[in-house]
Amino acid sequence: MSSIQSKIENNIAWLNLNRPEVFNSFNREMALKLQSVLDDCESNPEVRAIVLTGNGKAFCAGQDLKEVTSPELNPGFKKILEEHYNPIITRIRNIKKPVIGAVNGVAAGAGANIALACDIVVAHEKVSFIQAFSLIGLIPDSAGTFFLPRLIGFQKASALAMLGDKVSADEAEKIGMIYKVLPLESFEEEVNKLALKLANMATLALGKIKEAFNQSLTNNLEDQLALESKLQIEAAQTEDYEEGVSAFVEKRKPTFKGK
Numbered sequence: 001m002s003s004i005q006s007k008i009e010n011n012i013a014w015l016n017l018n019r020p021e022v023f024n025s026f027n028r029e030m031a032l033k034l035q036s037v038l039d040d041c042e043s044n045p046e047v048r049a050i051v052l053t054g055n056g057k058a059f060c061a062g063q064d065l066k067e068v069t070s071p072e073l074n075p076g077f078k079k080i081l082e083e084h085y086n087p088i089i090t091r092i093r094n095i096k097k098p099v100i101g102a103v104n105g106v107a108a109g110a111g112a113n114i115a116l117a118c119d120i121v122v123a124h125e126k127v128s129f130i131q132a133f134s135l136i137g138l139i140p141d142s143a144g145t146f147f148l149p150r151l152i153g154f155q156k157a158s159a160l161a162m163l164g165d166k167v168s169a170d171e172a173e174k175i176g177m178i179y180k181v182l183p184l185e186s187f188e189e190e191v192n193k194l195a196l197k198l199a200n201m202a203t204l205a206l207g208k209i210k211e212a213f214n215q216s217l218t219n220n221l222e223d224q225l226a227l228e229s230k231l232q233i234e235a236a237q238t239e240d241y242e243e244g245v246s247a248f249v250e251k252r253k254p255t256f257k258g259k
Contacts (some may be wrong), residue, residue, distance in 0.1 A: 002217040003030035005055065007035050009049040011135040011199040012192075013041045020056025026110065028075055031084035040173040048197040048258050050095070052118060053102035062109025062132065082244045085110050085142040092117045093214055098198045101123040102191045103169075103178070116151065119210060122194065127169040129177065135164040150217065152177050172180035202240035203242030203258040217243060 005016040017024035041047045055144045067073045092099050101118030109132045133140050140161050149157040173176045182190040208231040239259040247254035
């Protein structure tokens with residue numbers, strides 16, 4: 001049984017974390033497999049949007065602690081961070097396609113921060129997020145200390161990281177941690193609608209939006225304005241831009257091809 005289930009439907013790549021018996025916690029095999037599947041999504045022109053979710057009751061409980069406490073299996077924290085989680089985060093952020101984090105259950109530790117690294121994060125109303133690291137004497141990793149303060153502010157992020165409080169899906173939406181809470185009974189259907197909408201948009205432009213937001217995290221205003229000019233000129237040279245303008249003038253729905 002593969003630790004990552006993947007399928008492509010309607011230009012959407014569905015990636016399911018698939019270790020439900022341990023709440024989709026990561027071991028080395030699963031971390032490396034997810035990196036490989038994300039690489040495949042990046043290079044496959046058929047894929048125009050990506051959904052990352054989990055099988056079973058959890059999205060992801062973070063690191064499999066049985067692995068790190070096993071003398072035979074423990075790869076050590078240096079390898080876990082530099083070869084497992086850091087490459088996953090950089091792939092999610094650098095792939096020039098929209099990535100939806102569809103949080104179907106508890107998201108804890110690295111699982112929470114992998115979700116928050118996605119472009120658009122949705123969850124159903126029974127979901128909770130928890131920065132569980134401090135509860136076992138660790139610090140947030142997987143870019144938790146990078147994204148969380150930027151999403152919800154320094155003070156709130158500090159408290160959640162230090163106290164390890166659970167955050168409900170409703171509160172997560174309220175404080176800006178995630179985009180939207182979706183109904184439990186129609187969660188998969190609503191995620192599919194969102195992914196279809198993204199996959200049928202001008203996906204080259206979406207990739208450039210992602211690039212601009214990434215660089216805004218470190219750019220000053222002058223550099224960001226220059227980057228916007230560069231990316232806008234590139235976007236204006238695409239077939240999708242021509243189609244978008246034509247459709248607007250002709251008062252019809254555009255048919256984008258991601259070109």
